[in-house]
Amino acid sequence: AQRVTQPEKLLSVFKGAPVELKCNYSYSGSPELFWYVQYSRQRLQLLLRHISRESIKGFTADLNKGETSFHLKKPFAQEEDSAMYYCALSRPGDKIIFGKGTRLHILP
């Protein structure tokens, strides 16, 4: 079955500490992986995608095909990182599947 699993519903991290939001997937084929973010009172928006291999707002994510994971990482958390994060996958011509999301809470 095709699915995206985000094992943590809530992750609390102190400001300045490293952040890792976990995402594991099950998909027959080679999907494209994404992280979407929703800040308080803002719209859901794309944070980054694995094919871009870029760092956005200090976040990076590496696709590990062997472990079928796409964890989101940031070395030093900032208070403005508090948000809901969704991992998602798709492939051209196919539907998109989202994980249930992880709420990241940065503690002062």
Place this chain on the structure above:
Amino acid sequence: KAGVTQTPRYLIKTRGQQVTLSCSPISGHRSVSWYQQTPGQGLQFLFEYFSETQRNKGNFPGRFSGRQFSNSRSEMNVSTLELGDSALYLCASSLSVGGLTDTQYFGPGTRLTVL
């Protein structure tokens, strides 16, 4: 450019009724996709329209339907509403060069409450 707009923003209906939600994409975007967001199930893909054709569909019953007009505006319809249909319905648009792998630009959502 103006962002994705959705109307209405809030809606209250009773069981058995039907509802139509509207979405206007970003100018130039040809793909519109719809999602249901609930606390229990998270964000679930409903369907995607491109050039007035449904290109992809999620695992929802036939009570959920949609359409897209020649100006790319889209509507989704839910018939015979059930309590479980209470949710935030999000619409997103994209240029759709790569289908749903394109960056999706989301609207603010329509909050549907079924009583």
